[in-house]
Amino acid sequence: MLSTQIGKRAHKRQGIIVSNFAQVLSPPQSDLVQQTLKDPYIFDFLTLEEPFHERELETHLVRDVQKFLLELGQGFAFVGRQYRLDVGDEDFYIDLLFYHLRLRAFVVIDLKKGKFKPEYAGKLNFYCNVINDHLKHPTDQPTIGLILCQERNRLLAEYSFAGIDKPIGIATYQLTRALPKEIRSALPTVEELEAELSERLRRKMPPKRASRRKPKGGKTQ
Numbered sequence: 407m408l409s410t411q412i413g414k415r416a417h418k419r420q421g422i423i424v425s426n427f428a429q430v431l432s433p434p435q436s437d438l439v440q441q442t443l444k445d446p447y448i449f450d451f452l453t454l455e456e457p458f459h460e461r462e463l464e465t466h467l468v469r470d471v472q473k474f475l476l477e478l479g480q481g482f483a484f485v486g487r488q489y490r491l492d493v494g495d496e497d498f499y500i501d502l503l504f505y506h507l508r509l510r511a512f513v514v515i516d517l518k519k520g521k522f523k524p525e526y527a528g529k530l531n532f533y534c535n536v537i538n539d540h541l542k543h544p545t546d547q548p549t550i551g552l553i554l555c556q557e558r559n560r561l562l563a564e565y566s567f568a569g570i571d572k573p574i575g576i577a578t579y580q581l582t583r584a585l586p587k588e589i590r591s592a593l594p595t596v597e598e599l600e601a602e603l604s605e606r607l608r609r610k611m612p613p614k615r616a617s618r619r620k621p622k623g624g625k626t627q
Contacts, residue, residue, distance in 0.1 A: 424560050425575030426567040435547055436573075439509060443552060445577035447477055454581055460519050464488075464501055467517075481508040491536050500533055511547035512537050518555040522576055526553050527566040534572040548572065554579050 423445045427436040451473040452466045467474045468487045475482050485503040502515040514533045518526060530551035537549040551574040563576045 423575045423577045424558065424563045425573070426570060427573050427575065430571050430573050431548065435509070439511075439550060439573060439575075442479060442481070442506065442509060443575055443577060444479070447554065447577060447579040449474075449477065449579055450582050451477075452581055458519070460501075460517050463519065464517050467502070478504070481506045482513070483507060485512070491533070491540070493536055498533070498536075500537075503537075506550075509547060509550070510545070512541060512549040514549060514551045516551070516553050518553060520556055522553065522555045522558040522563060522566075524562065524566040526555075526576075527563075527570060527574060530574055531570050531572050534574070538572075551575070552577065556580075 423440065423443045425440065425443075427439050430436075431439060449467065451470055452463075454463060454466055464487065471484055475484065483505045485505055486500075487502055489500040489503040491498040491500065500514055501517045504513040504515065505511070506513050514530060514537060516526065516530050516533070530553055534549045534551045542549060549572065551572060553574070553576040555576065556578060558576050558578055567574055
């Protein structure tokens with residue numbers, strides 16, 4: 407686990423998540439939560455390709471939950487997928503629900519494709535309120551909400567979190583790991599690879615044989 411996290415440079419991704427933890431949680435819990443979560447999350451163990459749907463991402467993450475937990479970090483315990491909440495005779499479903507053993511708190515993860523939108527924060531705040539009322543034990547810390555999306559604007563996120571009294575953070579995810587610049591510059595481009603592949607296939611193809619036509623009389627020329 408340690409070698410995996412070093413290879414993925416987890417130490418450079420921790421503690422930089424955009425959140426309101428410092429405003430709504432008391433220290434040292436706010437510092438602990440901030441350092442536990444990271445940005446971005448690297449899901450390079452998935453085989454998803456664009457275009458894909460949020461439910462497909464969720465399905466693939468749960469299918470390979472061991473690697474997913476490894477990327478989330480130590481202490482996460484998987485509670486459920488599409489976790490059902492019954493509120494006011496209506497059903498709501500949380501994408502992914504975890505419990506963190508060290509933080510002593512539930513963690514609600516809302517998966518989103520594309521850019522972050524302000525309305526995501528209100529929805530996650532609702533989920534955290536319900537979990538606090540229905541699942542949270544009196545000795546537990548407040549439920550934490552985490553939005554995972556592909557792109558986010560820091561200023562937009564900060565305005566969206568203003569006035570929300572539940573601990574919520576937003577992080578991005580990547581399906582492939584970014585290569586260092588020095589390695590990236592030494593590798594061929596996609597166009598170069600395609601050209602090389604086409605040339606190799608052309609060389610391996612047998613030469614075209616002249617077609618043999620039959621004359622009207624039936625004999626082959």
